[in-house]
Structure formats: structure tokens, C-alpha cells
Amino acid sequence: MARLAGKIALVTGAGSMKGGMGNGKATAIRLAQEGAAIAALDLDQTAAEETCDLIRQEGGRAFALTADVTQEDQVKTAVDRCMSEFGQIDILQNNVGILKTGGAMDSTVEDWDALVHVNMKAVFLPTKHVLPHFVERGVGVVTNISSIAGLRYLGTPYIGYNATKGSIISFTRNLAAEMAPHGVRANAILPGFIDTPMARNITEQNTDDPDTIDWDALDKQRAARIPLGRVGTPWDVANAAVFLASDDASYITGTEITVDGGVSCRV
Numbered sequence: 001m002a003r004l005a006g007k008i009a010l011v012t013g014a015g016s017m018k019g020g021m022g023n024g025k026a027t028a029i030r031l032a033q034e035g036a037a038i039a040a041l042d043l044d045q046t047a048a049e050e051t052c053d054l055i056r057q058e059g060g061r062a063f064a065l066t067a068d069v070t071q072e073d074q075v076k077t078a079v080d081r082c083m084s085e086f087g088q089i090d091i092l093q094n095n096v097g098i099l100k101t102g103g104a105m106d107s108t109v110e111d112w113d114a115l116v117h118v119n120m121k122a123v124f125l126p127t128k129h130v131l132p133h134f135v136e137r138g139v140g141v142v143t144n145i146s147s148i149a150g151l152r153y154l155g156t157p158y159i160g161y162n163a164t165k166g167s168i169i170s171f172t173r174n175l176a177a178e179m180a181p182h183g184v185r186a187n188a189i190l191p192g193f194i195d196t197p198m199a200r201n202i203t204e205q206n207t208d209d210p211d212t213i214d215w216d217a218l219d220k221q222r223a224a225r226i227p228l229g230r231v232g233t234p235w236d237v238a239n240a241a242v243f244l245a246s247d248d249a250s251y252i253t254g255t256e257i258t259v260d261g262g263v264s265c266r267v
């Protein structure tokens, strides 16, 4: 029996760069495979439509929403459209996040502001506008995508990214405590190194000549640093999201699930 039959999920960042497979896209597909109907929200309309096409090809229900999660009017309109299309929302998956490199001395104010603006509003605004619908029915699940980089320094200076991802953990715990009396659960997923277009993009940006990157060799090097011996896939993140959204997690709120192959135990 599908674990999410009859549920409606709003997934932000449900597309992926360059037509690849990202965490939000895989999560939208896995939630749909478990029976949920999906509102796939992304800044990039083509990317959101592509995710919906993949869901429909498997017999699922999905429609695309184009919106910038940092703009309150666009988020409110998207939530309203989801309500008029499906009549309810049960699951909010806040997946949007951006990454910029830099340490305490070399990060620019522009990069810092962009990270705070996008990564914090990406959890705050959709949550703010979905919550009234959750409270009205006394049910709802919010899952926020943080990162193990929000727990500790991982060896590369990403101070602004790590600070915002750490704040998402705090936001999630506060949200869980505040909303528990309304029947709403909130948890965070902390991915480790996941092979997505965004991750590859950052590797390319940090390399003088991206054409010379030997991806197979790099994957082997990374895998050797991961206790479970492999780099993560977006499906690993998506499977954790399905669990947290389902009634299997009905007594779980205000916590974090690391999806990192054990890296955070060893760093």
C-alpha cells in the first residue's frame, strides 16, 4: 500500500540544474511514487515541468509552479494555486538552497547577503504561508533541507553556507515545538556529499580548467572518505523525505536525520 496515498505535497526547488537529478526533483518523484500528488515549485519553469513529466510518465499526479521562494507575493500565490488545484496541502518539502564558497576573511558581503536571503527565506516563507492550511486541519509535515555542513566545519571554508544551514536546524526545532500542539511535525534532513548538478557545479567553479576534471577518479577519492564507501545520490535524500512525511514518522518531530554515509561521525 502506498504510504502517502491521498496526500498532497508542495516541493520547492523541485527542478534541477542542467536537466540532471537533484534532491528536490528526486524527492518529488519518490513522494509521488508513494501516492502523493505533487505541486513542483521551482524558479526554473522548464525544470519544474520536466519533474512533473517524469511523475506523470509513472502514472502520478503533478503540476508545476514557477516562483521564487524568496519573494513573499510569489510564494503566497503559489500556495494559493496549490490549494485551488488540490484543495489541501499535507506535506511541505523546503528544498531550495544555494551554495557559495568562502571563509570568514574572503567572503564578500554580497555572497553573505545572498546566502542569508535565499537559504533562510527558502524555509521561512513557504512555511509561513502553508502553516495556516495545516493549522486549519490540525495536520501537516514540514521537512527542511539543511546539510551536515550546518553541524561543523568539513574542511573547506564555506562559512556563509554553513551558518545558514546551521540556522535551518534551529528554525526547524523552533517550528516543531511551536506547531506540535497544532498537529504539525517539522524535521530537517542533513545531506552529506550528494552527487547532484549543484555539487558538480561547485566543483567546476573551484577548478581552474573544469574540462580536465576526471569525475570517476574524483568520485573514488570522495567515496574513500565516506564510511559507507560511496557518494550519496538524490534518491538517498528522497527516501529519508518519504519516511519523514509518512505516518511511519508520526512520533518524530524537531529532529535531524543525517543522510551522509556516516561522514559526520568521522569528521
Ligand SMILES: NC(=O)c1ccc[n+]([C@@H]2O[C@H](COP(=O)([O-])OP(=O)(O)OC[C@H]3O[C@@H](n4cnc5c(N)ncnc54)[C@H](O)[C@@H]3O)[C@@H](O)[C@H]2O)c1
Residues within 6 Å of the ligand: 012, 013, 014, 015, 016, 017, 021, 022, 023, 024, 041, 042, 043, 044, 047, 067, 068, 069, 070, 095, 096, 097, 098, 099, 118, 145, 146, 147, 148, 190, 191, 192, 193, 194, 195, 196, 197, 198, 199
Ligand atoms: N548536493 C549536495 O551535496 C548537498 C549536500 C547538502 C545539502 N544540499 C542541499 O540540497 C538542496 C538541493 O540541492 P541540489 O544539489 O539538489 O541542487 P539543484 O541545483 O539540483 O536543485 C535546486 C533547485 O532549486 C531551484 N532554485 C534555486 N533558487 C530558487 C529560488 N529562489 N526559488 C525557487 N527555486 C529555486 C533551482 O532552480 C534548482 O532547480 C539545497 O538546499 C542544498 O543546500 C545539497
